Amino acid sequence: MLHLQQRRSRLSVRLGTGAALTALLAGCSGAGGGSASGDKDSINVLMVNNPQMVQLQKLTAANFTKETGIEVHFTVLPENDVRDKITQDFSNQAGQYDVATISNFEVPFYAKNGWLHPLDEYTAKDKAFDQKDILKPLQESLTAQDGKLYAEPFYGESSFLMYRKDVFAEKNLKMPAKPTWQQVADLAAKADGAKSGMKGICLRGLPGWGEVIAPLTTVVNTMGGTWFDKDWNARLDSPEFKKAVQFYVDLVKKHGEAGAPQSGYAECLNNMTQGKTAMWYDATAGAGSLEAAGSPVRGKVGYVAAPVEKTDTSGWLYTWAWGMQKASKKTDSAWKFISWASGKDYENLVGKKVGWPDVPAGKRASTYSNKDYLKDASAFASVTQQAIAGANPRDPGTQPRPTVGIQFVDIPEFTDLGTKVSQEISSAIAGRQSVSDALKASQALAEKVGKEQK
């Protein structure tokens, strides 16, 4: 037995070494679609590995390349790696990638650094693309300080409140079309325990600037708080900010999911699907999963606007969009690709070939007048459209802001600041420290960042 194991382990060591060497050598030859060589009809695209992008990759050769003769070499990476690789390639203006997926978080400072190619001249010429059809808030969030457009959205999302219609009917609870946070808190208390093991509401508590900070910041905005005032003074110690965080933490503690400090988007989606929570405030993209074929809660979920207090709307705004590298030598081919991927025809292609819920939606007004799409997505389509249309990234709160952004502050330093603050908040949700202590530590971090901006 042992002999055999030793032999086997020796063999596995050999195999492992061989594999490692192979990987090393492969790594040396450089990842990605090779360097930008001179041939006119191929472009390199670097994108995030979300399902919609993977779908696009599958459909490219048989459709886009067939129509235009332009070959597309894709490099697909997870979100963290993709951001880093894009930053490396674009900051050196190496020109290895002609097009990359960037979000509305990156566009402003990428554009400011001169890494992106403005797209206005192309949208003016390309009538079929129909730039006016793009939802206004998205276009605004992809427009930099100089007023030029730097990216085209592939899909957009906002946030809204999802709730179990059947559970609410059973308990005689009524969900208003535009609830306030106070109403949501009262409903959460009543719906808590409606079924065995069902909690009132699921809210993210997992550390991360893209996890707990996103929904929390929308609550802060609508309750009159802000991370920074217009002169970059950190305002995390203001009464409004404190009230919002206290409200969020109390709600999660009292009627939220168990294990909140480790629950992010994926965990809450899981809770909602498994019937462990009566409400869920999160990304509009969640609806697609809840209504997907085979989901146990399909057809049982109602959708209403993101809860508010002092503002009219409070939904966030996020989009994955195509940006063109400034150093790209194949701008015309690159635009053709962007125009196809973000175009109306592509949405129809996905709808017919794959299924309407899989359409990269939330970016064009025409999507929401498309009968085929509405047939499959009627439950959440109009609420999603209103949420995105109502988002105002330049003025999301009750006071003027120093920069754009609803659920984030649009500066490079925010990824780090947000993550560090999120760990303090998460710790408060876990009951390991008070909200005041969490915010005191966070304020100190934010002050440092604010000073650099002044």
Added chain:
Amino acid sequence: MSTSVSTPEVSPAGAPADAAAPRKARKGPGRARVWATRAPLLPALIFLIAVTQLPFVATVVISFFDWNSLSPDSRSFNAFANYGEVFSDPSLRDSVFTTVWLTAGVVIVSVVLGLLLALLLDRAFIGRGFVRTLLITPFLLVPVSAALMWKHLLYNPEYGLLNGGWAWFTGLFGVDTPAQPDWISDMPLAAVAAALIWQWTPFMMLILLAGLQSRSAEQMEAARLDGANAWQMFCYLTLPHLRRYLELGVLLGSIYIVQNFDAVFTITAGGLGTANLPYTIYQTFYQAHEYGLASAAGVVVVIGTIVVATFALRVVSSLFSEEANRA
């Protein structure tokens, strides 16, 4: 982690004796022969230096720059400012303590558990091979999947096995509302440590089992004839014999667990005071995009590890020489 590479003082096996003698008489051809034996090893050495030392040198160089990848135009040399920040940054300081606690806790508990299991497995019983295989399994699991399993299948307060098992158990006694603790939030560091202990106990067990099986049977027999009881035999014979193996287990375990990233990343995402050094450096690099600061932190960790490892290795190597003297 980097390792220091030193060129061998003596030429490869077989050469020293005849290489030293002719060196005085015929300098040229002798040296040529020495190099002829060394030459085939050179590509390997150069390759090793290229893939281990050059990146480290690059890291050291970068650590003297103020370099945030998102503002490429303001890259500048700032001497030791990054190092100053590393030592004054409270979150980095906390992560040093977290790393020490996590490593020490996991190593000590897994050594104790591993010793108990090894003592059990040292006895002959039916199905021993099967039990041994089962006990080794956790160590063969991919770290990130082990962490995921602990987070969701075991700790989860809603559908985790720990709370589910407890509810079933108390249900036997007619309790309707059993305590359902939220394990990770209530004791985050212990939760991360438990997952790591589960993975590393088998490793310690294997090393100690090898040690137990190399005890001399005559000695044990003699002790038994002299009337020593089991406890005395364990204290005066087994433990001293196992000392080398225990130290080896502690050393190797520490080296691996100091670097652990998966468990912290997966179970708590660095929240609730569980961020250890590797996680903090990852955050500095990937989320703050502070290449200079992350490199400086990395260099400090390497230096710290080298210092600790040198002492640890000295302890172990003194043992080896002890063994040699005894022989």
